[in-house]
Amino acid sequence: MTRNKLYSLLLIACFTGYAYLFYKINYLPNETFRVCFIKNVTGYSCPSCGATRAVSLLLEGKIIASLLLNPFGILLAIVMTVFPLWVLTDVILKKDSFFKTYTKTESFIRKPWIAAILILLVMLNWIWNIYKQL
Template identity: 60%
Template sequence: MIKNATGYPCPSCGTTRAIQLLIKNNWMASLQMNPFGIVVAILMVVLPLWIVLDTITKKETFFKSYKKAEAVIRTKWLAIFLIILVLLNWIWNLKKGL
């Protein structure tokens, strides 16, 4: 949508295609398409399993870990680092002409 409106790809453009390449066991092409794809693919597998496990065991480990992760991500230095990563990924997408 962003590319259609502005003519420029968003920082996450190519993530779906990167996941499709991972499913086809083409790791390098996936990484080149968009490094976020690997992170998203891992999260798409691990998080639902974790939530189901918590539901079965009637624990709240996912929720507690989420709250801790949220607090850590809100620290200034890590937030700046993550923003820089997103900007670098966006530059990568622009350079590739996605």
């Protein structure tokens, strides 16, 4: 993937995430509307179910509640805060530090033992979500 394509996709994804979070907080605060395709089709939570609510809790300062709901929410909040700022800084300064870090991280994650650990963490979170009946 090229630098510009990665940066464009990341900024579009973050903007879409911000728009959905804004909509969810302001227009659907108590609704049980679910975007999750897996939950809608199977009735079972996916590993990321509850991440939007976890980010909402984090924005309210309820860190423990956010972690208990879905730890991916904290990761998502960090990504949606840091990555766009980093990408915009790269674009303005005509650098590619984010792209270089991304490619190094991607090659690191491709190591079988690292990938196995990350897959295990996702599976544990999925089991946790199903257990909580999100």
